[in-house]
Amino acid sequence: MPFPNIDPIAFAIGPIAIRWYALAYLFGVLLGAAYGWLLLRNPRLWYRGAPPFPAKDIWDFAFWAMLAIVIGGRTGYVLFYNLPYYLQNPTQIINxxxxxxxxxxxxxxxxxxxxxxxxxxxxxxxxxxDLLGAVATIGIMLGRIANFINGELYGAPTTLPWGVIFPTDPLQVPRHPSQLYESLLEGLLLLLLIRVVTHLFHGLRKPGLVAGIFAIGYSLARILVEFVRLPDVQIGYLYGGWLTLGQVLSLPMLIIGIGLVAYALTRRENPIRP
Incomplete structure (x- = not known):
């Protein structure tokens, strides 16, 4: 299947080019904040009827969130994925x-x-x-779609009918669109699952439960997709050629998620029903 003809640059204002990648971060935060506002304004969803902060403050938190995503995401990439390069080229850290x-x-x-x-x-x-776990899936879904548009983070060669030939691939062979796999699993499906937990099973009344489910769902989906997603070229496969850094980093997240769910479900003073 040929790659859809989508320009990574959404639009330009003079010399300033606005990329879909940047818009994905922006709209991920804005849409996540809007959904968070709906959750926060319904005290019946929350433990003892008390959300973590008033709904009106979600827009202040959105500003915090944007800074945290950019600073944390970039710092994590520098430390986890290419530290030797950035030690030799420190001016590139902010690029x-x-x-x-x-x-x-x-x-x-x-x-x-x-x-x-x-x-x-x-x-x-x-x-x-828990609020983060309920809304973060929106940003993940949009971010992975932006990765697809950029032609980055694609998967291994495949003979499946939905294999995509990415213009950035030097071999020009059909590959797993692993970005779309992650957008579907870590984004849309996990969003729907958590929506069921928060609204049908009153999951937000058990502090830590939704956060734990998010951590488990994301880490399992990420570990699964990494089996068909190519690792970063500067790192490659780890531990004998069968694990990726993404899988290694997701394992602690999985363990923490299991711990949060166990903690939330064993606290009897947090009633899950009205």
Whole structure:
């Protein structure tokens, strides 16, 4: 299947080019904040009827979130994926035009921002992480679509009928559109699953439950897709050629997610029903 003719640059204003990649981050935060506002304004969803902070403050948090994603994502990429290069070229650390962002670094930044913001408002920090788990899937879905448009992070060669020939691939062979796999699994399907948990099973009344489900769902999906997604060229496969760095970084997330779910479900003083 040929790659769709989509220009990575959405539009330009004079010499300034606006890329779909940047718009994905922007709209991921804005749409996530809008959905978060809907959740926060319904106290019946939350533990003891108390959301982590007032709904009106979500737009202030959106600013925190944007900074946390950019700073955390870039820092994570520098530290986890290409530290020797950036030690030799420190001026390139702030150059995000190469698309060098780490999901795990961005999520750590977001978690820290959510905890600090909730504490500043006197809210429950675990509920703040639950809020992140409920809305972060939107940004992930859009971000992976932007990766597809950029022709980056594609998968291994495949003979499946939906294999895509990416213009950035030097071999020009059909490959797994692993970006779209992740957009579907880590984004849309996980969003729908968490929506069921929050609204049918009152999951936000168990602080830590939604955050744990998000961590488990994301890490399992990421580990699965990494089996067909090519690793970063500067790192390659690890531990004898069968693990990727993305899988290694997702394992602690999986363990923490399981721990959060177990903690949330064993606290009897947090009623899950009205």
């Amino acid at each position: 995000t035009l190469d698309g060098g962002m780490s999901y795990h670094g961005g999520m750590l930044g977001l978690m820290l921002a959510a905890v600090l913001f909730a504490r500043s408002k006197g809210g429950h920090w675990l509920s703040a992480l």
